Structures are given as C-alpha cells and as structure tokens.
Amino acid sequence: xxxxxxxxxxxxxxxxxxxxxxxxxxxxxxxxxxxxxxxxxxxxxxxxxxxxxxxxxxxxxxxxxxxxxxxxxxxxxxxxxxxxxxxxxxxxxxxxxxxxxxxxxxxxxxxxxxxxxxxxxxxxxxxxxxxxxxxxxxxxxxxxxxxxxxxxxxxxxxxxxxxxxxxxxxxxxxxxxxxxxxxxxxxxxxxxxxxxxxxxxxxxxxxxxxxxxxxxxx
Amino acid sequence: xxxxxxxxxxxxxxxxxxxxxxxxxxxxxxxxxxxxxxxxxxxxxxxxxxxxxxxxxxxxxxxxxxxxxxxxxxxxxxxxxxxxxxxxxxxxxxxxxxxxxxxxxxxxxxxxxxxxxxxxxxxxxxxxxxxxxxxxxxxxxxxxxxxxxxxxxxxxxxxxxxxxxxxxxxxxxxxxxxxxxxxxxxxxxxxxxxxxxxxxxxxxxxxxxxxxxxxxxx
Amino acid sequence: xxxxxxxxxxxxxxxxxxxxxxxxxxxxxxxxxxxxxxxxxxxxxxxxxxxxxxxxxxxxxxxxxxxxxxxxxxxxxxxxxxxxxxxxxxxxxxxxxxxxxxxxxxxxxxxxxxxxxxxxxxxxxxxxxxxxxxxxxxxxxxxxxxxxxxxxxxxxxxxxxxxxxxxxxxxxxxxxxxxxxxxxxxxxxxxxxxxxxxxxxxxxxxxxxxxxxxxxxx
Amino acid sequence: xxxxxxxxxxxxxxxxxxxxxxxxxxxxxxxxxxxxxxxxxxxxxxxxxxxxxxxxxxxxxxxxxxxxxxxxxxxxxxxxxxxxxxxxxxxxxxxxxxxxxxxxxxxxxxxxxxxxxxxxxxxxxxxxxxxxxxxxxxxxxxxxxxxxxxxxxxxxxxxxxxxxxxxxxxxxxxxxxxxxxxxxxxxxxxxxxxxxxxxxxxxxxxxxxxxxxxxxxx
DNA sequence: AATGAATGAGTCTTCATTCAT
DNA sequence: GATGAATGAAGACTCATTCAT
Numbered sequence: 078x079x080x081x082x083x084x085x086x087x088x089x090x091x092x093x094x095x096x097x098x099x100x101x102x103x104x105x106x107x108x109x110x111x112x113x114x115x116x117x118x119x120x121x122x123x124x125x126x127x128x129x130x131x132x133x134x135x136x137x138x139x140x141x142x143x144x145x146x147x148x149x150x151x152x153x154x155x156x157x158x159x160x161x162x163x164x165x166x167x168x169x170x171x172x173x174x175x176x177x178x179x180x181x182x183x184x185x186x187x188x189x190x191x192x193x194x195x196x197x198x199x200x201x202x203x204x205x206x207x208x209x210x211x212x213x214x215x216x217x218x219x220x221x222x223x224x225x226x227x228x229x230x231x232x233x234x235x236x237x238x239x240x241x242x243x244x245x246x247x248x249x250x251x252x253x254x255x256x257x258x259x260x261x262x263x264x265x266x267x268x269x270x271x272x273x274x275x276x277x278x279x280x281x282x283x284x285x286x287x288x289x290x291x292x293x294x295x
Numbered sequence: 296x297x298x299x300x301x302x303x304x305x306x307x308x309x310x311x312x313x314x315x316x317x318x319x320x321x322x323x324x325x326x327x328x329x330x331x332x333x334x335x336x337x338x339x340x341x342x343x344x345x346x347x348x349x350x351x352x353x354x355x356x357x358x359x360x361x362x363x364x365x366x367x368x369x370x371x372x373x374x375x376x377x378x379x380x381x382x383x384x385x386x387x388x389x390x391x392x393x394x395x396x397x398x399x400x401x402x403x404x405x406x407x408x409x410x411x412x413x414x415x416x417x418x419x420x421x422x423x424x425x426x427x428x429x430x431x432x433x434x435x436x437x438x439x440x441x442x443x444x445x446x447x448x449x450x451x452x453x454x455x456x457x458x459x460x461x462x463x464x465x466x467x468x469x470x471x472x473x474x475x476x477x478x479x480x481x482x483x484x485x486x487x488x489x490x491x492x493x494x495x496x497x498x499x500x501x502x503x504x505x506x507x508x509x510x511x512x513x
Numbered sequence: 514x515x516x517x518x519x520x521x522x523x524x525x526x527x528x529x530x531x532x533x534x535x536x537x538x539x540x541x542x543x544x545x546x547x548x549x550x551x552x553x554x555x556x557x558x559x560x561x562x563x564x565x566x567x568x569x570x571x572x573x574x575x576x577x578x579x580x581x582x583x584x585x586x587x588x589x590x591x592x593x594x595x596x597x598x599x600x601x602x603x604x605x606x607x608x609x610x611x612x613x614x615x616x617x618x619x620x621x622x623x624x625x626x627x628x629x630x631x632x633x634x635x636x637x638x639x640x641x642x643x644x645x646x647x648x649x650x651x652x653x654x655x656x657x658x659x660x661x662x663x664x665x666x667x668x669x670x671x672x673x674x675x676x677x678x679x680x681x682x683x684x685x686x687x688x689x690x691x692x693x694x695x696x697x698x699x700x701x702x703x704x705x706x707x708x709x710x711x712x713x714x715x716x717x718x719x720x721x722x723x724x725x726x727x728x729x730x731x
Numbered sequence: 732x733x734x735x736x737x738x739x740x741x742x743x744x745x746x747x748x749x750x751x752x753x754x755x756x757x758x759x760x761x762x763x764x765x766x767x768x769x770x771x772x773x774x775x776x777x778x779x780x781x782x783x784x785x786x787x788x789x790x791x792x793x794x795x796x797x798x799x800x801x802x803x804x805x806x807x808x809x810x811x812x813x814x815x816x817x818x819x820x821x822x823x824x825x826x827x828x829x830x831x832x833x834x835x836x837x838x839x840x841x842x843x844x845x846x847x848x849x850x851x852x853x854x855x856x857x858x859x860x861x862x863x864x865x866x867x868x869x870x871x872x873x874x875x876x877x878x879x880x881x882x883x884x885x886x887x888x889x890x891x892x893x894x895x896x897x898x899x900x901x902x903x904x905x906x907x908x909x910x911x912x913x914x915x916x917x918x919x920x921x922x923x924x925x926x927x928x929x930x931x932x933x934x935x936x937x938x939x940x941x942x943x944x945x946x947x948x949x
Numbered sequence: 950a951a952t953g954a955a956t957g958a959g960t961c962t963t964c965a966t967t968c969a970t
Numbered sequence: 971g972a973t974g975a976a977t978g979a980a981g982a983c984t985c986a987t988t989c990a991t
Contacts, residue, residue: 102954123341127982137956139984148982178508207425207481232507241507249479249498250507256478257471263425264470280467288506289450289459289468290396320971345965346974355973357967366965538950559777563986564953573952575988584986614944643861643917668943677943685915685934686943692914693907699861700906716903724942725886725895725904726832756975781961791977796962 106144109134110158113151118197122152122205156206159198160220163191167227177235178286181254184231185285186278188258193274196266203263228254257281324362327352328376331369336415340370340423374424377416378438381409385445395453396504399472402449403503404496406476411492414484421481446472475499542580545570546594549587554633558588558641592642595634596656599627603663613671614722617690620667621721622714624694629710632702639699664690693717760798763788764812767805772851776806776859810860813852814874817845821881831889832940835908838885839939840932842912847928850920857917882908911935 112134116125127148131138145151167187174180192199206221228251235241241250261281265274330352334343345366349356363369385405392398410417446469453459459468479499483492548570552561563584567574581587603623610616628635642657664687671677677686697717701710766788770779781802785792799805821841828834846853882905889895895904915935919928 098954126980138982139957140955142983143954181507204425207422235507240509242505242509245502245507246498248482249495250502252478252482253471253475253499253502253507256474256476258474260470260474260477261467264466277467280464281471284463284468284471284503284506286506286508287460287510288502288504289399289453289463289471290504291458291460292505316971344963356965357973357975358971360966361971534950562984574954574986575952576950578987579950617943640861643858671943676945678941678945681938681943682934684918685931686938688914688918689907689911689935689938689943692910692912694910695914696906696910697903700902713903716900717907720899720904720907720942721938722942722944723896723946724938724940725835725889725899725907726940727894727896728941752975780959792961793963793978794976797975802961 105134105136105140109136109141109144110151110155114155114159114201115197117152117155117205118200127151152201152205155198155201157220159202160224164220164224164227166191167224171227171231177231177238177240180231180234181285182278182282184228185254185258185282186275189261189274189278189281192262193265199262200266203259203266225251225255254285257285323352323354323358327354327359327362327369328373332373332377332419333415335370335373335423336418345369370419370423373419375438377420378442382438382442382445384409385442389445389449395449395456395458398449398452399504400496400500402446403472403476403500404493407479407492407496407499410480411483417480418484421477421484443469443473472503475503541570541572541576545572545577545580545587546591550591550595550637551633553588553591553641554636563587588637588641591637593656595638596660600656600660600663602627603660607663607667613667613674613676616667616670617721618714618718620664621690621694621718622711625697625710625714625717628698629701635698636702639695639702661687661691690721693721759788759790759794763790763795763798763805764809768809768813768855769851771806771809771859772854781805806855806859809852809855811874813856814878818874818878818881820845821878825881825885831885831892831894834885834888835940836932836936838882839908839912839936840929843915843928843932843935846916847919853916854920857913857920879905879909908939911939 109130113125113130116129116133119125120129127141128138130151131141134141141151145154167184170183170187171180174183192202229247232241232245232247232250232254236243236245236247258281261277262274265272327348331343331348334347334351337343338347345359346356348369349359352359359369363372385402388401388405389398392401410420447465450459450463450465450468450472454461454463454465476499479495480492483490545566549561549566552565552569555561556565563577564574566587567577570577577587581590603620606619606623607616610619628638665683668677668681668683668686668690672679672681672683694717697713698710701708763784767779767784770783770787773779774783779802781795782792784805785795788795795805799808821838824837824841825834828837846856883901886895886899886901886904886908890897890899890901912935915931916928919926
C-alpha cells in the first residue's frame, strides 16, 4: 500500500461511450471488484492472493492487470467505489429531510443499512481501511473526509437551528457520531451471533442525541 | 496473521526466578517489544521487517526468535502488553471513584492520556489491531473484551444508581463510548496538526453524558 | 532465441502473385520489419515488446503474427533481410572492379556507407546479432558466412594476382578485415559524437593493406 | 540490463579484513561468479535462470542476493572482473617489453591466450557484452575503454619511435587491432572445430603490422 | 485480413525462519 | 545465549501468443 492512489480511468469514462464493448468491460470490472471485496473480507488483504481474486471473478490472473495497476489498487478502488456510492446515497436521502435530528437519525440508519446489507464490504471497510496509517491518511483525505463533513454539516445545522447544543465542539460531536457507528459495525462483523444491524439505529441515535446521563448538562 | 495467538511462555514465567539472567532477559524482551512498536508504527506491520526490529533493538535477527515465536506474535505480544498494563491502570484509578459519571470521566481521560503519551503505541493500536478481521476477533476475545466490560460495568453501575438512563442498551452505550474514544484517537494520529489529546476528555464526556440535543429524550 | 530459424514463407512467395492484395501485404510486412529494427535499436531486443513494434507499425498486436511466427523470427527476418540486400549490393558494386585492392577498398566503403546511412540497422546488427552464441552460430551459417566468403574471395583473388601477400592465411586476413569494419561501426554507434562513417573508409583500407609498421614484413 | 552498474562493495574490501569469514565469503562470491559465467555461456543471459546459477554454485536461490543485487549485476560483475584481471595481466606483461612491435605482438598473444584458456568467459565477453547498446556503452566507458587506451598507447609509442607509420590515425589502427582480435575470438567460439587460439597470434600480428598488400603504402 | 482482449506460463526477488558456529 | 549467513517457499506481475469477433 505504498503507491499513491489514482482513480481508475473508469471513473471518468464518458457515459456516452457505452457500447457493448464498454458495457462488457464495465461488467468485468465490477465482477473483479466484487470478487476482491469478498476474498479480502475472508482472508484479509495481506493473505489474499491475486490469483484468488482472479479465479473467483472467473478470469485469468493476467486479466486483473488489464483493469487494475496493482494488487494495492484493487483494494483502493473497492474502498473508493463503496464510499462514493455510499456518499451519493446519503446526500440523496438527507436532502429531503428538514430537521437536524431527522437527518442525524436518517444518516445513522443509512450507515447501518448499507453496511448491514453487505457484510464483506463492511469487513473490508472496518479492517483493511485501517491497515496502514499511511493508507488511511491518504484515503481519509479523499473520501472519508467528505463523509465526515456531511456529518459536521448536520451537527452545525442543528446548532444553528437551536436543535443541538451550541456549546459543543462540532469536531468532537462528529467523532462521537462516526465513532459510535464505526464501533457498532465492528462489533457486528466480529460477533459470532447473527443479528441485524439496522434495528440498532434508533438506540444509537438516542444515545448520541440525549446522552447516557439521566440529568442535564451543567 | 494466520496463526492462533498463544501467550508467550514469558507471560507465565515465575517471578521468583528473577536472578540477573532473568532480569537481563526481561530487559531485552522489553527492548525488542518497544522497537517493534516503533517500527510497526512507522511502516505498518506488513512493511516492517523482522530485521528492522532486530537492528533497532540492537540484536541479531536470530535473537528475535529466542524471545518470540514469529513475527505475528511480536505484534500480538505488543498489543497484549499495552492492553494489560492499560487495564491495570484503569482498574486502579477507577477503584477510588464513587460515582458512575466520575468513573466515566476518569476512564475517558485515562484513555486519552495513555495513548496521547505514546503515539507509536496509539498508531499500532488504531491501525494494526484492525488489520485482519480474524486477528481482531481473536484479540478482542482476550483483551479488548475485558476493556469493554470495564466500560459496561460503569454504564450498568450508573443505571443501577439512577445516574444513567435505565432504558438504554448498555451494549450500545459502550459502543458509543468506545467508538468515540477510538475515533478521536484515530483523528489525532492522522492529523498533521500537533495537538494534545487529553484536553479533549471533558468535551467528549460531555457529549456522551448529555448528548448533542438541546432537548430531552422523549 | 531458442527456436530454429526458418525463412518466412514470404521469402519464397511467387512474384507472379503480385496483385494489389499481395502488394499491400508486402508493404505491411516491410513496415513491421522497419518498426522492429527501430524499436530493437532503441531498447534492445529483450526489452522490446511485440506490442511496441505493433503500435509503431500501426497495426494490432495480433497482426504481427499474421506476418511472423514469433518475436524471435522478427529479429531474424530483419537481420536476414538487411544482409541479403547488403550482399546483393556488394556483389553488384564489386563486379565492375578489376583489381583486388580496388575491390577491397570498395567493400570497405560500401560497408560503412550502408550502415552509416541506417543507424538503427547498424545498432541491431552490432548488438543484437551477438546476443546469443546459439543464435549467432545459426545466423552466421546462413548469411554472415556468405558475406565473409565474399571477403575471402577478394583476398584470394589478390593473392593469386600477386597483389596481396601469398603467405598470409586468408582466414586470418578476413578476420582482420571484417573485425576492423565491425569495430569501427561499433565505436560509431556507441560514440556520443556525431560523425560520418564513410570518410573513414580509406584510412581503414590503408591499415589493412599496408599495416601499421613502417618496415617490411620479414 | 537497465540499472547502472555499481562495483560490488567487494571490490573495495580491505584486504586486511581477511579472516576466515571474509575468505569464505570471497570463495563463495567467486564460485557464484564462475557458475554464472558458465551458465550464461551455455544458454545466453536472457535464457539463464538465477536458479540455474544458484544450483550450479551449490547455493540456494536467495543466497545469490546476498552477493549480488540483481541478475543484471551478476553479468556486470563477471565482465568487470574478467576485464580487470585481464588488464592487470596485460600491463604486467607489456611493461618488460621495450619496442612497440614487441608490445603489440605480446598483447595479441595475451588476448588470445587468456580467452583461449577460458571459453565460457570468451563466450560471455563476445556475446553478452554486446547485448544491449546501452549496457555496452556504459561498460565500455568503464573497462573496455581502458583496454583500448592501452592499445592506443602502443600505437602512439610506435609512431613516436618511428617503428609505426606516423600518418595513420591511431584511432583507426586501434579499431583494426581490437576488431581483428575480436573477430578471431568470435570465429573461434562459433566454430564447430576445436582448435587452439594462441597459435594464431603471429599471423594476426603479421597482418596488422604489414598489411595484406604486397606493395608499399603510397 | 485485422483486431485487441484475454490468457497463463514463467521467474525474479523478498524475507521469515533456521541452525551451525 | 547470541549471531547472522543461508535457506527456499511463495507470489505479484509481465508479456508473447491465441482466438472469438
């Protein structure tokens, strides 16, 4: 994970160029990405072999390199892809909600729903994203930051509207929000029990909104 | 990170056998462990070479294997060691505090103080611990769980004494507490700015205790 | 360079079949050959990719294999082609010269002129031809030998007419002649200075004809 | 053959440090080098496998990399080593000879003797040294140049003493001398007949000194 | 005929681990 | 106990070649 990440040319492909060839290429790209996420979720990135990914995707080893520059970039593309679509969904869903509390609750639910629906992706995000400080630093500059900013916008909006306490540091509040979601998901993927993630949304929102204390802030 | 973790024979060495030889052995063991944490924090576990650790510790490559069974076990021992002493400190400090809110505040502060004082250790815990779902699952069975239980005890104690809301899921509350700390520390190690961690303790406790909302829980 | 060289079917194509199709085929064959010589001269045979040659020739990778059996055979065909036309020119030019010294001088000049005019070809001949003892052995059986025999004929002709010393080994004399030309050309392609090759012809002929010594052979 | 050549640290090892360990290291280095020359002479550099060289030297594959940085550098070290000792011998032998003709004859004989005694080395020098224009250019800057300068010194010395014709270009004369030797050796390694190289020395010197012509230079 | 996406065999190199000293 | 030279298994990646279109 030492090379800089560069978005695959794919990201900027003109949608106009979607002839049969481009569509087939797109499909194979997706298939390799999905296979990679599965394999990495099962064995961890370091223990995953490029040949494992290739054979699960039903292509030859060399074919991988027609779509990705290196093993590292498969992981980066997978994380990037997941985040990109996740953030797009989040923006869409939140745009129709008026109050900050509603937005916060919606975001929490969305986070749990998306990851709860795709355990391999959740495993990769919760584990491999943290693999290396350097990688995380770089990735977080690009995608994670934009997710955290979405959260901060909600907090600030609530503070401005008076829904949320104006005395709080928004940065700290975001850390609590993201950290809580992060840990709930991590606990879920590590748990041997098989439970649903989404139903926890309201409990989590409740703690974040009102705290654990029975009293009031001094 | 594929082998099962087995505590180094060292862990159970009779403290009675502490002649000069044993003391020297202990010192070298510590030196290797500290070197390992530094090297891994700098380069990540996968990119760290056993020979890097050896030369930083001032011993020959082969000597490492007189103290550890494998490269994996160096990482495990380092994490294990850090957690063990951390939990001992936590128990000591919390035992003299009577109320749940005080304990929670103390725990938050302790967490930030300990990691804030040892950045390499924080880097390793925040990144390498997550490296592999399998590894994390195993480790969390052993040490992390005991830390999370300490947190749960505080939550439950607060609920029983009426300080904390009894309607909350203690498991969710713990996730929020641990997740918040976790994310604050991760943000710190990734930040390019150089700030102190411990001063954030009260803000974090405040959010956790009273929530972000200006209103009351329904 | 492990396969035996077999002249491309092309070599024996009936010139009668020279319709438009055949002419187009011939042109593309030439274009690929010329591209191959350029690419190989620039990067060396081992570092030249078939796809480099194809794209420089403006054809698809697969098209190469409609004209050549393998990458090795492209190199062989290029060398073969160069030598064949070179030897034809040599025979033509020498046939109108009566004396051995004149022929030797003409051959030296021709050698330097032809290679001096086509540096990429010179590079390939001086470097890639020597790449492998096995390949050189085979090639020299086929084309180089015929060039060396042309040289030997000149030497013998001179010895018979009394122009050249009869006591010399003709084989040694040929080695000196070819070796001198070979090294002058190699020095030229390696030189950073940019000079003309042909003007050196008379100096070289002079050394070969009369030696470096100021005295007479004993 | 793309990396720059750097003389192995070995070249500059203090001879004082020749304990048993250093001696053993030196021996193994020599053994690997000799095995490499043999294997490369048999199969050509491109077709030689590092594992072939290792097994012929009786060491593990990985051991090669304790002595050489890469496969390329094995070849470079072999050529470098051969040239270095060759030039040392040449200087020694020529230093005791007073006249230019004698020196030229001695050099020709030495060249043929040394290569005639070690056919694998001759094969490697005659074929692999020419493999790539870039490599040859670099190598010739370092070692070959110093050999050619030795030749040029002899020519100039002869011209100054009046033994050799002063009107000749010394550069051309050197090309004829080196080229002749080069080609005689190449013919020898390619020949299927098994003959001695050294006995050809006087014939070659004869041609170089007095030329092929029966007449006198005009 | 021409294409170029796909193939998969092949190998250099790394590095955790061992063991003779 | 300590050393560090030696080991050799393992895998990412390349690229000549094929073949369905």
